[in-house]
Amino acid sequence: MTASKTPVAADLALSRRRILRTGLSLTAFPAIVAAAPHEAALRPVQLTVDGTTKPRVFVTTDAGGSDKDDLQSLVHLLLYSDVLDIVGLGSSAAMLGSGRVSAIRSVISAYEADRGRLLTHSADYPSAARLHSRVHEGSSTLQPAAGFSRPTQASRAIVAAARTASPSNLLYVLTWGSHADLAQALHDDPSIVRNIRLISSGVDGQDPNAHRYLQEHWKGRLWWIDGATSGRGIYAPPSGANTPDRAWPAANAEGHGKLGDFFMASTQDLYGDFDGTRRTDGLKMGDSFSVLYLIDPGRNPDQPEARGWGGSYVASGPLYWTDSRNPALSYGSYYGAKTVADHKGAFLADFAARFDRAQAAKTK
């Protein structure tokens, strides 16, 4: 095993706020050896037009099920795709079966309709074709007891993206669904661990064997924010009730481009509307705390314990952070939710401004 127990070069990690000199030589980064076709297409560093580094992000999602909150999270992600280098979007929806990449592609199609207006606000929004080329089917079955089985398109893409990352240009893997494809990727190429930072949602129930494999074989060697409940602070009230905000998307998303309408349509029946009241309609996007962690303009991503949009986490071992168990920071049973909710005003105002971009082109 080549993984090191030393910190993953945290002091070398580049945040997107760190300005690189223009004309940075890509030869400063490791050469790509025997690169796979999609590996070669991933440039080592993506810069915004003003020379700021974009965090490299690979999202795995269970979008496509009856609970639509990952669709909301994808809208949120794409509205910030000018400041993030989205190198992969994997469908890790083992509980749902295959074919869920269509859910990811549907959000990209909405984005494509709005991109012309978005570009008037920021020249860094990627093309829809580029995003589509980075969508990958993941595991459609639960992993066996070992926690891994066969490579998938998504697991191969994670390996490829991680190989083109480096300790000074890390790959953030954001898991919104199961851990099956990440587990497979780490099994297939253990050396990638040094280039990965994982920010995961509470997804152990979506593939228990894959999650256990990560816990037993990678915890302590993999830089990992294991956030099970803090993200609930995006939508839950202090009581911890499942009552997403219905007014916010009606005021800030609906009518704001295709993405806004898509978001609004994805607020309905979040939990299947079992009692016919639609009381759970609204803004949820509980997995988006991992994106908030990266886009917070005031946050140093090397410091999981600091305060910020994506929450504050407690070190529970080397390279491993979890939700705070401080009762004062809990919303009902959601540990750490207050550490996210405390910043709700700021990150929702910023999100609203992003929907405004989708609604209207910037006037000169």
Ligand SMILES: [Ca+2]
């Ligand atoms: Ca999810």
